[in-house]
Amino acid sequence: MIRVTNLVKYHGPHRVLDGPSIEFCKGQVAALVGPSGGGKSTLLRCINGLEPFQEGEITVGDLKLAGGRAPAKADLLKLRRTVGMVFQQFNLFPHMTALRNVMAGPVYALGRPAAEAEATARRLLDRVGLGAKVDARPGQLSGGQQQRVAIARALAVNPAAILFDEPTSALDPKMAAEVMRVVDDLADDEQFQAAMVIVSHDLAAVRRIADTVHILAAGRVTYSGPADEAFAAGGPVETME
Amino acid sequence: MNPRWPLAAVLLLAAAPAAARADDEKELRWGTDPTGGAPFIYKPPGSGEDDPYIGFEVELAEYLAGKLGRKSVPVDGLWKSLPDLLDKPRGGEKGIDIVLNGYEARDTLKAKYAASAPYYTFRVELIARKDEDGKDWADFRRPGRRVGVLGESTAADYAKRFFGEPAVDESDDVANVIGLVRDRRLAGTVQDGPAAVHFCKENPDLRTVGAGRQPGHYVIYLRKGDDELRAGLDAAIRDGFRDGTLQRIYRKYGLWNADQENLAYQHTGEWPEPLDADEVAAAGGGGGLGKLLPQLLRAAGTTVLLAVASFPLAVLLGLAIGVGRVYGPGWVRVPLGVYVEVVRGTPLLLQLYVIFYMLPKIDPVFALDPLYAGILGLALNYAAYEAENYRAGLLAVPRGQMEAALALGMNPLTAIRKVVVPQAVRIVIPPVTNDFIALFKDTSVCSVILITELTRKYNELYNFNRDLVVELAFVTAGLYLLMSYPLSLLARYLERRTGTHATGGHR
Structure with missing residues (x-):
């Protein structure tokens, strides 16, 4: 579904991604783990078209982004409408209510009628446990609640893949648990067929939900394999630096 | 709303009265x-x-x-x-x-x-107090004696030549100069003959000194x-x-x-016969401040009209320029940057002059009536300041907001319009309101293009009503305050309201 091939990305002179190749499959939860600065978040941002890259290739369905070339605007829009993203800092729109935040994608990006978008938004907010907070603005919500709205917002455009960029690292453990319950719920939902990629330092949570694990260190993939194997005693996760 | 429409409407309205007359x-x-x-x-x-x-x-x-x-x-x-x-x-x-x-x-x-x-032969006259020493012009050419003149007049040129430039004080207001002479702060003043005759008649403590000089013709x-x-x-x-x-x-x-x-x-070719009887100048009088107040109020209305019509245009144009400078390509950013720097770096007075006096010389189609020229000038000038406000506001919106909007699949224009700009607008409410209040006072500059707004009306009235100078000044200042204070209240209300939006009521 999502295929990353020999991706090279520089930040100035620094080679942040040094040719990793990874595949993320439909209906599976993939975890990207590894030391800070290893390139995990950058890889997600490249997949979503938020960062250009210099070499390699990213394929999402029938869309292809090639390194060193600015993608066509239409391709970029299509890519972003296919791949949803949840940010570490939530990035909710502070001037909109929770409901409006979730409606923003369908209405402003997909051009759906407001009534239809509202019905979807209410259903999704209900699903993340915030059915009673539809009219609250982000500033009136806790961090955990905001991240749950952000997840509902990403789901609202019905993406084929959803990328979680350290969704709990800005939260205290209690709120982080709230958010991970929502992610768990999505991972367990047989109906939900989107590929999920999660970057996280919360290894316990990752172990619970991930089907596959990829370890990224110094811009390279040092391990790719099933979660059971990755988390086995003395396995690659335990021994990674 | 399309920001071009108000401008077009102003230009159309401007053309109508000219055609009618x-x-x-x-x-x-x-x-x-x-x-x-x-x-x-x-x-x-x-x-x-x-x-x-x-x-x-x-x-x-x-x-x-x-x-x-x-x-x-x-x-x-x-x-x-x-x-x-x-x-x-x-x-x-x-x-x-x-x-x-x-x-x-x-x-x-x-x-x-x-x-x-x-139609008239005038001479420049030297006016002094009756109790001031000196029988002739030369007696006033002494160290420490200063004379006042109306700036850029023939009298001013002559006074500078006769007394030397350092001894001459220039003013834009004849009545002020006369006041300074009467208060002994100036030894005398050089004026055209007709003004000299009038002021000596009005002020019995003044006299003309010696004979008038340098005859000229009106x-x-x-x-x-x-x-x-x-x-x-x-x-x-x-x-x-x-x-x-x-x-x-x-x-x-x-x-x-x-x-x-x-x-x-x-x-x-004939010497005129002297007429027997002088007709006496009809002098009105009485009335006091009460009779002048409606004039000030009407002029204040013009001030409000100038400000209220020009500021929305300035805001719309400024927002467009600000967005262009932050998100536009290089070929858009550069000219917009030049516009902002040129407009901010030159006086409003000069810009109004260009719009009202110079553009019509290029083509009569640019000949706007003063009110429309004033509105246009204020809008174009304040747009540069508002553009910088909005640029600061746009840059103050966290980068993640734009990224989140793009990640949802919005195209960049929609993201700017629906996500970034609404937040920037809230951020810049205090400086923008501040500018609106400043613009109220800057409308007074429009008097150079012949708009009788509050300050010009005040100037006119106090020239004719010297005994009411203090009262007129207080009333005028009060009117400005009455106009600007509600704006301050509005600003505070908007700040409170949008502050709640931005922070979720924690404030």
Whole structure:
């Protein structure tokens, strides 16, 4: 579904991604783990078209982004409408209510009628446990609640893949648990067929939900394999630096 | 709303009145500056707004208009720029046929405009207090003695040559200079003869010193090519000297003297007969502040109109420029940056001058009525400041907001419009409101393009009502405060309201 091939990305002179190749499959939860600065978040941002890259290739369905070339605007829009993203800092729109935040994608990006978008938004907010907070603005919500709205917002455009960029690292453990319950719920939902990629330092949570694990260190993939194997005693996760 | 529509509407509205007046040929529209004061054109103290102007040039204009079969219509402007009004089309609100306001025959002006035969001979006079030592001009040319003049006048040129530039203080306001002489802060002042006669008559403690100097002629300026009008004016002036009409007018204001007899002789070839009885100048009076207040209120209305019409345009244009500077490609950013720097770096006064006086010289289609030129000038000027406010606001919105919008699949324009701009607008409410209040006060600059707003009306009234200077100043300041204070309250309300939005009511 999502295929990353020999991706090279520089930040100035620094080679942040040094040719990793990874595949993320439909209906599976993939975890990207590894030391800070290893390139995990950058890889997600490249997949979503938020960062250009210099070499390699990213394929999402029938869309292809090639390194060193600015993608066509239409391709970029299509890519972003296919791949949803949840940010570490939530990035909710502070001037909109929770409901409006979730409606923003369908209405402003997909051009759906407001009534239809509202019905979807209410259903999704209900699903993340915030059915009673539809009219609250982000500033009136806790961090955990905001991240749950952000997840509902990403789901609202019905993406084929959803990328979680350290969704709990800005939260205290209690709120982080709230958010991970929502992610768990999505991972367990047989109906939900989107590929999920999660970057996280919360290894316990990752172990619970991930089907596959990829370890990224110094811009390279040092391990790719099933979660059971990755988390086995003395396995690659335990021994990674 | 499309930001271009209000601008187009203003331009369309501007064109309408000009067209409506274009065929009105029955008027003799004469440019004058009533704030220049007596005895040229003025209102007696305490006059109401509808009371007519008086003055020897008012009566002269009425006489000339009558001779030409027209109706005399004074058009007020700034003295220094009255000839510029001849460069504008005749039909606009400030369109004029002639300049008649103590303008001397000067080669630089004659090169550009046609001039009538002289209608008055003036000399520059030195005015001093009666108790000030000195019998002649030379007695005032001593260290420590300073004289005041009206800036950029013939009297000023002469005073600088005679007393030396360091001893001469220039002012834009004759009445102020006279006040300084009376208060002993200046030894004297050099003025044109008619003004000297008037001020010595009004202030018994003042006198003229020695004989007047450097005789010169007042003439009427008109467009080159207006030969018929010029011939008509010349004939009327000649006839006026011959039949005693001009002598009668000049005597009424104490302005008839040997120089005018000589001028009459030059025009007619005959020495005029002295008239027996002087007509006394009709002086109105009474009324006080109550009669002036409606005039100030009406002018305050113009101030409000200028501010309320121009600021929304400035905000829309400023927002567009700000967005262009932050998100536009290089070929958009560079010219917008130049616009902002040029407009911020040059005075509003100069910009209004360019819009009102210079653009019509390029093409008459740019000839806007003063009100529309004022609105346009203020809008274009404040747009540069608002653009910088919005640029700061846009840059203050966290980068993640734009990324989140793009990640949802919005195209960049939609992301800017729906996500970034609404947040930036909230951030910049305090500086934008501050600018609105500042603009209220900057509307006073529009007086240079002949809009009678509050400050100009105050200037005019206090020239004619020197005993009410303090009261007028307080009322004017109070009116400005009354206009700006509600805006401060509105700003605070909006800040509170949007602050709640931004922070979720934690404040």
